[in-house]
Amino acid sequence: MREIAYLAWCYLSYHRIKTAILVASIALITFLPAGLNVLVSQSAEELTARAESTPLLVGAKGSPLELVLSSLYFESETPAPTTFAESDRVAETGLAEPIPLYVRFRSRSYPIVGTSLEYFDFRGLRFAAGRPMAVLGECVVGAEAARELGVHPGDFVTSSPEGVFDLAGVYPLKMSIVGVLATAHSPDDRAIFIDVKTAWIIDGLGHGHQDLAAPDAESAVLSRDGDRITANASVVQYNEITAENIDSFHFHGELATYPLSAVIAAPHSEKSRALLLGRYQDDDASQLVVPTAVMDELLETVLTVREYAVAAVAIAGSATLMTTTLVFLLSLRLRRREIATMMKIGASRSTVAAVLISEVAVVLLLGGILAAGLTLATSRFGSAAIRALLLS
Amino acid sequence: MTGARSKLECAWRGGLIALLVCACSGEDPVGRAPTEREPDELLVYAVNYPLAYFAERIAGDLAEVRFPVPADIDPADWSPTPGEIAEFQQADLILLNGAGYARWLEHASLPRGRRIDTWSGFRDRLIELRGGVSHAHGPSGDHSHTGTAATTWLDPTLAIEQARAIAEALAQARPPRAAAFRKRLAALVAELVELDAQLAATAAKLGDTPLLFSHPVYQYLERRYSLNGRSLHWEPDEAPDPKMWRELETSLEDHPARLMIWEAQPPAGTTRRLDELGIRATIFSACANAPAEGNFLSAMRAGAAALEEMGELLSPP
Numbered sequence: 001m002r003e004i005a006y007l008a009w010c011y012l013s014y015h016r017i018k019t020a021i022l023v024a025s026i027a028l029i030t031f032l033p034a035g036l037n038v039l040v041s042q043s044a045e046e047l048t049a050r051a052e053s054t055p056l057l058v059g060a061k062g063s064p065l066e067l068v069l070s071s072l073y074f075e076s077e078t079p080a081p082t083t084f085a086e087s088d089r090v091a092e093t094g095l096a097e098p099i100p101l102y103v104r105f106r107s108r109s110y111p112i113v114g115t116s117l118e119y120f121d122f123r124g125l126r127f128a129a130g131r132p133m134a135v136l137g138e139c140v141v142g143a144e145a146a147r148e149l150g151v152h153p154g155d156f157v158t159s160s161p162e163g164v165f166d167l168a169g170v171y172p173l174k175m176s177i178v179g180v181l182a183t184a185h186s187p188d189d190r191a192i193f194i195d196v197k198t199a200w201i202i203d204g205l206g207h208g209h210q211d212l213a214a215p216d217a218e219s220a221v222l223s224r225d226g227d228r229i230t231a232n233a234s235v236v237q238y239n240e241i242t243a244e245n246i247d248s249f250h251f252h253g254e255l256a257t258y259p260l261s262a263v264i265a266a267p268h269s270e271k272s273r274a275l276l277l278g279r280y281q282d283d284d285a286s287q288l289v290v291p292t293a294v295m296d297e298l299l300e301t302v303l304t305v306r307e308y309a310v311a312a313v314a315i316a317g318s319a320t321l322m323t324t325t326l327v328f329l330l331s332l333r334l335r336r337r338e339i340a341t342m343m344k345i346g347a348s349r350s351t352v353a354a355v356l357i358s359e360v361a362v363v364l365l366l367g368g369i370l371a372a373g374l375t376l377a378t379s380r381f382g383s384a385a386i387r388a389l390l391l392s
Numbered sequence: 393m394t395g396a397r398s399k400l401e402c403a404w405r406g407g408l409i410a411l412l413v414c415a416c417s418g419e420d421p422v423g424r425a426p427t428e429r430e431p432d433e434l435l436v437y438a439v440n441y442p443l444a445y446f447a448e449r450i451a452g453d454l455a456e457v458r459f460p461v462p463a464d465i466d467p468a469d470w471s472p473t474p475g476e477i478a479e480f481q482q483a484d485l486i487l488l489n490g491a492g493y494a495r496w497l498e499h500a501s502l503p504r505g506r507r508i509d510t511w512s513g514f515r516d517r518l519i520e521l522r523g524g525v526s527h528a529h530g531p532s533g534d535h536s537h538t539g540t541a542a543t544t545w546l547d548p549t550l551a552i553e554q555a556r557a558i559a560e561a562l563a564q565a566r567p568p569r570a571a572a573f574r575k576r577l578a579a580l581v582a583e584l585v586e587l588d589a590q591l592a593a594t595a596a597k598l599g600d601t602p603l604l605f606s607h608p609v610y611q612y613l614e615r616r617y618s619l620n621g622r623s624l625h626w627e628p629d630e631a632p633d634p635k636m637w638r639e640l641e642t643s644l645e646d647h648p649a650r651l652m653i654w655e656a657q658p659p660a661g662t663t664r665r666l667d668e669l670g671i672r673a674t675i676f677s678a679c680a681n682a683p684a685e686g687n688f689l690s691a692m693r694a695g696a697a698a699l700e701e702m703g704e705l706l707s708p709p
Contacts, residue, residue, distance in 0.1 A: 097505055117481060117503045132481065134474035136499045178474070195501040246499050247471070 004351065008358035018331075019363060022324060026367025029317040031374040033310050038379045040306045044299050050186060051291035053123070055273060056096065056265040058086050058280070064289045065298060070103050071262040072291060073187045074111035078104045081259035084196075086286055088256060093279065095272035096265040097122075102199040103261045107157045110145045113191045114199025114260075120181075122266060125188055129153050130179030136198050136249055137241025140179040144189035153177050157192060159202045173202050174240040200251065200258050201241075208238040208249035328360060434565055437483040439494045440467040440680050442545040443510060445688040446555040447487060449580045450573050451562055458483075459682070467680050468542060471496055485561050489554075491518050493542035508561040510554035511544060518544070519611045543678050545688075547612035548588035552581050583689055590696045591617055597703040604643075604652040604671065609678045622647050628656040637665070644669070651702050674702045 012019045050072045059067040060080040069076035090098035099122055102114035117132050119125075120140075130153035133140055141151060151157065158174045175194060183189055200206050238245045251258075265288070267273035280288035332339075342352055434455035438444035444459035451457065460476060461467040472480070477500045480486055486502055488494075490511030511518070519541040545551040559577040563570035595617030605614075608623035622643060626632055632640075652666060653676045663673050676695035677683060683691040 091504070117501055118505060131478050133501045134477035134481065135501065138474065138501075197499075197501075247495065249499060251498075 004354045004358055007355045008362060011355075011359055012362055018327075019366075022327065022363045023366040023370060025320050025324065026364060027370035027374065029313070029320045030368060030371035032313045033317070034371065034375045035378045036306060036309055036313070038375060039382050040302060042379070042382045043302065047295050047299065048292060051295040054264055054291045055267055056276065057289050057291055058082065058090060058098075058263040058265055059261065059287055059289070061285060061287050064287065064294045067262055067287070067289060068291045068294045071101050071264065074103050074113060074191055075187075078261055081261060082263065082286060083256060084258045084260055085256040087260065087263045090263055090265045090276075093276060095276045095279075096267040099264040099266065100196045100260050101262045101264060102196050102203075102259065105159050105162070105199065105202050107159050107192055108149075110142075110149070110157075111191050112139075112159055112199065112202070113193050114196040115193060116196060119193065119264075122264065123184070123186070123188060125184055126182040128180050128182040130177070133178055133193070133195050133198075135241070136195065136201065136246060137173065137175055138178045138194070139175040139198070140181060140193040141177055142181050142189040142191045142193075143183040145192060146177075146180040151177055151180075153179060172239060173198070196260070197251070198241075201249065203259070205253075205258055206249060206251035208241065208245050332356070432566070434484045434562065435482065436485045436487065436562075437480045438487040439497070440489055440545075441682045442551065442679060442688050443487040443489060443554065443558065444682075446551070446580065447485075447558050447562070450555065450559045450576045452572070452576055454566065454569050454572065455484075455562065461681060463681060463684075465681070468494055470494065472500075477501070484565055487558060487561075489542060489544065490515075491542040491544055492539035493544075508557060510557040511550075513553045513557060514544075514550055517550065519615065521608075541608075541611035543609045543680065544612055546610060546678060547616040548584045548591065548692075549616065550612060552584050555580055555584065587689060587692050587696065588616075590693065590700075594696050594700040594703055595619060597700060598651075598706075601651065601703070601706060602647045602649040604640075604647075604649040606652060606654040606658070609655065609680075610653065610676075613676075621653075622649065626658075626662075628654050628658045631659050631661055641669070650706055653699070672702055672705065674698045 051068065054072055057067055057071050059071075060082040062080040066076050067079045070079050084100060087098040087100045090096050097118065099118045100114070100116055101119075103111055104114075105112040113119075120132060127140075128143060130140070139157060141149070141157065146152070149157065155177050156174050157177060159172050161172060175192075175198065181188065181193075197206065238248070241249060265276060267276055277288055277290075280286060339352055342355075343349070432454070434451065436444075436447050436451065436455045436457045438447055438457065438459045440461075441459055444457050447455065448457045458479075459467075460472070460479065461470045477496075480500070480502060483506060486507045488497065488507055488509055488511075490509055521539055521541055545554065555577060559573045562573045566573075591613070598619065600620050603619055603621040605621050605623040606626045606628065608625065610619075610621060610623070613619065614621045624636070624640065624643075626636065650670055650672060652671050652673050654673055655675070655678050657675060658666075658673055666673055676699055677691050679688050679691045686694070
């Protein structure tokens with residue numbers, strides 16, 4: 001038996017290029033469907049994990065996928081805005097804890113997420129340095145954003161205009177960093193978190209300016225009519241909130257009418273969840289979506305694509321198998337003299353067959369081992385690659 | 393043997409002194425220094441003294457109530473540092489007065505789920521303030537920075553509702569202790585009802601007598617007891633300027649008040665000049681911050697008693 005294995009090994013190592021090509025072909029054709037399967041499963045897990053940790057999302061009527069992608073990954077277009085009243089509405093039901101989200105602005109390429117302090121507990125986010133925001137104008141930066149921007153507590157970030165020509169639109173606000181989050185391996189790593197009221201200041205719904213009733217603001221006053229003062233364009237508005245000017249910041253109108261992109265609703269129990277879903281069933285203005293259901297729908301499309309890919313790989317696999325068989329059969333013809341010599345020196349037909357079968361078995365075994373190694377590497381490093389792909 | 397006895401005596405005396413110190417310092421724990429809490433003990437922060445007092449009365453030793461505003465600052469005007477707000481963020485419950493009280497709340501980030509809106513039961517009974525400067529700039533049109541009268545606790549019926557909201561919040565935070573909270577609430581409500589009766593009796597004696605309030609903080613007291621009052625903007629620690637005296641004299645022409653109610657003792661010169669105008673000064677503390685002596689109820693009772701005394705002096709023989 002050892003002699004048969006030795007002869008097979010000698011043949012394969014002598015024809016190492018042919019052996020290597022055969023092993024690589026078999027390995028790749030085995031790895032492709034297996035690796036694809038692993039990769040798709042991991043992508044599905046990555047996508048659904050965040051959806052599963054977000055029980056319900058309330059938003060304005062519109063695309064549920066846009067609402068979920070914006071609220072979970074801070075990507076995609078900002079969905080149609082709902083109002084802060086929706087957050088109050090969820091709270092007043094007593095069925096769920098509302099966490100407002102206003103994801104519209106960016107600082108360079110990093111999303112600015114207007115939310116409440118509950119968000120950090122809800123996502124289980126820990127602070128690597130500093131503390132949560134305490135007053136208007138303070139922000140907390142995700143681990144990756146802090147690393148890439150090279151910022152720490154005590155530094156500043158500024159919101160970016162929404163468009164180059166949007167000079168009168170978004171209010172560029174210089175925000176002081178008071179905390180940096182620990183790495184969470186989630187889209188939170190690239191986000192900049194602020195209080196939702198600070199987001200409304202960026203939106204221009206709240207602002208701080210010099211006291212128009214004060215004598216030093218005389219040049220900024222256009223007209224006075226009793227208790228009514230009209231300011232001219234020179235009124236000094238602040239683009240940074242400091243301890244000195246924070247008291248001048250105020251909001252116009254009812255906060256309940258202010259915009260939000262979504263409200264995360266964390267129900268107190270399964271029963272509360274069902275009741276809340278019922279409350280929004282016939283709502284004309286708002287929608288309550290289950291992120292896992294929306295992501296499942298998205299994944300169904302991904303899985304269909306995978307099935308087509310696997311079918312294509314299976315066809316290619318069959319072709320490879322046939323070619324490999326052909327290679328072996330042709331090599332038998334080329335090795336007729338070698339086989340005859342083996343028989344002349346006393347090898348039986350079964351011994352010759354055993355040598356040839358051993359050669360095929362070794363090639364198949366090596367190909368299998370290589371495919372298994374590649375699949376293992378995919379499952380080990382695939383999730384990191386997917387995460388990087390999702391976060392980029 | 394003698395040495396051992398002397399050590400025993402020292403330990404005994406030390407223990408006795410420690411006991412005495414503990415007994416003396418345990419009178420009014422509102423605003424006490426942060427200490428290690430029991431695992432079940434709630435940490436409650438309040439934005440003004442009345443709410444802290446109510447919470448302290450209702451929770452007893454089941455909560456550590458903190459009211460961090462310094463004694464010489466009106467809690468409505470207090471501006472906490474971000475570090476002090478961070479301490480509020482750690483609380484299990486944050487008691488808010490509502491009605492726009494404490495402007496710093498507008499700029500602060502506090503956990504919504506732990507904020508207790510003690511005014512939510514009487515939103516429709518808040519008093520809107522008139523006047524104030526409105527201004528316009530940009531496309532948003534006119535707006536003014538006036539708001540709502542905030543010293544709600546001066547109407548004991550509203551104070552009772554605030555106390556009930558606190559008791560409810562405490563009960564929700566610690567359901568097994570709900571019965572204890574409700575029992576203590578009942579005792580507090582009984583005392584507030586008693587205070588209401590005392591103030592009603594005082595108001596009955598004052599009748600339609602014109603009154604002056606040194607500062608516009610008594611709106612809820614005025615409404616509850618149908619007092620015929622008019623508010624000035626005089627500070628007890630500042631002498632009024634000539635313009636303010638002239639405004640007072642003008643006001644007296646159609647509102648011939650003989651009694652002026654102050655939040656704190658006014659300067660002697662002011663009292664003398666008021667006397668010359670036939671106006672007696674009396675103190676009724678709004679009690680937004682902790683009184684130097686006693687507590688919320690004793691300060692309110694003292695104010696009611698002083699008012700009653702003045703009412704008797706002013707009433708015709």
